[in-house]
Amino acid sequence: MLERLSNKRIVLGVTGSIAAYKAGEVIRRLRDHGAEVRVVMTRAATEFVTPLTFQALSGHPVHEHLLDTRAEAGMGHIQLARWADAILIAPASADFLARLRIGRADDLLMAVCLASNVPLAVAPAMNHQMWSDPATEDNIRVLRSRGVLIFGPDSGEQACGETGAGRMQEPTQLVGQLAEVFETGALAGLHVLVTAGPTQEAIDPVRYLSNHSSGKMGYAVAAAAFEAGARVTLVSGPVCLPVPDGVQHIPVLSAQDMYDAVMPRMEDVDIYIGAAAVADYRPELVASSKIKKDEETLSLTLVRNPDILASVKRRYPASFCVGFAAETDNLEHHARSKLHDKGVDMIAANWVGVNAGDGGFGSDENAIRLVWREGELELAMAPKTKLARELIGHIAQRYQVRHKSALTGDNVLRFTKQPDN
Numbered sequence: 001m002l003e004r005l006s007n008k009r010i011v012l013g014v015t016g017s018i019a020a021y022k023a024g025e026v027i028r029r030l031r032d033h034g035a036e037v038r039v040v041m042t043r044a045a046t047e048f049v050t051p052l053t054f055q056a057l058s059g060h061p062v063h064e065h066l067l068d069t070r071a072e073a074g075m076g077h078i079q080l081a082r083w084a085d086a087i088l089i090a091p092a093s094a095d096f097l098a099r100l101r102i103g104r105a106d107d108l109l110m111a112v113c114l115a116s117n118v119p120l121a122v123a124p125a126m127n128h129q130m131w132s133d134p135a136t137e138d139n140i141r142v143l144r145s146r147g148v149l150i151f152g153p154d155s156g157e158q159a160c161g162e163t164g165a166g167r168m169q170e171p172t173q174l175v176g177q178l179a180e181v182f183e184t185g186a187l188a189g190l191h192v193l194v195t196a197g198p199t200q201e202a203i204d205p206v207r208y209l210s211n212h213s214s215g216k217m218g219y220a221v222a223a224a225a226f227e228a229g230a231r232v233t234l235v236s237g238p239v240c241l242p243v244p245d246g247v248q249h250i251p252v253l254s255a256q257d258m259y260d261a262v263m264p265r266m267e268d269v270d271i272y273i274g275a276a277a278v279a280d281y282r283p284e285l286v287a288s289s290k291i292k293k294d295e296e297t298l299s300l301t302l303v304r305n306p307d308i309l310a311s312v313k314r315r316y317p318a319s320f321c322v323g324f325a326a327e328t329d330n331l332e333h334h335a336r337s338k339l340h341d342k343g344v345d346m347i348a349a350n351w352v353g354v355n356a357g358d359g360g361f362g363s364d365e366n367a368i369r370l371v372w373r374e375g376e377l378e379l380a381m382a383p384k385t386k387l388a389r390e391l392i393g394h395i396a397q398r399y400q401v402r403h404k405s406a407l408t409g410d411n412v413l414r415f416t417k418q419p420d421n
């Protein structure tokens with residue numbers, strides 16, 4: 001259950017309660033389970049615990065001010081609201097609950113709550129009289145009816161020396177309840193390695209052979225795998241794209257570099273997705289100085305590059321391997337042949353060149369024909385980010401099917417490393 005928090009972005013709001021010190025433990029438990037945490041404190045909360053404590057525990061500066069000129073475009077509340085996958089207010093003071101009920105936006109935390117449409121959970125913490133006051137009871141009833149999740153409170157001895165309901169729930173309980181808000185990450189707990197972009201095959205110190213791959217599809221796939229809860233390694237040829245959040249980026253140039261970067265990392269990889277447009281050939285000799293235009297014609301001898309996809313599958317047969325096929329003709333036929341020849345689990349084939357329509361290299365859109373041994377599927381033209389999420393959903397499904405049949409022995413797989421040749 002707690003793995004659902006993997007890669008989730010949580011805004012933790014801390015308000016002015018004596019239980020504010022326990023928020024440190026909440027941050028630690030959230031991070032233990034793979035969540036990223038950004039802390040927002042009310043002014044009153046900073047009287048109880050210093051922002052420095054939460055900065056150290058969350059690994060990020062604490063947000064305190066609504067009118068903050070250092071926030072990008074001065075819109076910190078909107079940025080945080082967009083960033084979050086869920087908001088947890090722990091502890092939530094009686095005063096905060098009252099302001100949330102009437103929709104105030106007079107401090108950063110209130111403004112973030114109002115500007116966001118992600119799940120919002122509050123963990124009330126207050127004296128038992130404050131908790132049972134009709135005003136608080138009414139606030140809680142209204143907030144609950146609006147879909148705000150109310151975690152706790154617990155009963156017991158209170159900081160004021162009295163006993164009753166109003167203690168903040170323990171951090172482990174809060175974190176457990178927050179995890180239930182999320183669907184299971186389809187790839188939670190798995191390591192996914194994605195290759196993306198073109199490769200550059202040097203001719204001399206200033207020239208190279210390459211292709212038109214922009215890397216957009218591979219980068220979108222890496223981001224979608226991370227979103228689905230996976231640990232993601234992205235081995236990428238030279239592209240002009242920002243590295244998706246949370247993804248480990250390994251930059252490479254040539255096909256040989258890519259091979260060298262991928263193979264040792266495959267040891268603990270569960271799913272390999274080869275979205276890079278790897279050059280099949282490279283110049284046999286790389287001139288050590290710039291080639292001069294002395295002759296009318298120039299011949300280059302090209303030699304085969306290593307086939308990364310086939311090598312990965314041969315050496316790590318237990319890994320679930322997905323290859324991309326960019327074709328200018330006979331899409332289905334080439335996709336099936338590639339599936340068979342390389343012995344991989346899935347091929348995501350797409351048109352390039354004149355048959356690509358609005359999709360293909362450099363475009364923000366694409367369509368894919370997904371082919372595996374027992375079936376195939378058409379993923380219609382869509383933005384690459386959306387298509388990547390769909391693709392990851394199907395890969396996760398097929399991975400689970402194969403994994404289950406391997407465990408039950410329906411399909412005997414060699415779960416050992418094979419020599420590469």
Ligand SMILES: Cc1cc2nc3c(=O)[nH]c(=O)nc-3n(C[C@H](O)[C@H](O)[C@H](O)COP(=O)(O)O)c2cc1C
Nearest residue numbers: 015016017018019042044045093094095096125126
């Ligand atoms: C020592 C002390 C402890 C407090 N503890 C609580 C508490 O546990 N719960 C609560 O609702 N208010 C508590 N308060 C009152 C709040 O700090 C006060 O209502 C404040 O305005 C809350 O501001 P905020 O909701 O913006 O954080 C406490 C006040 C003091 C002085």
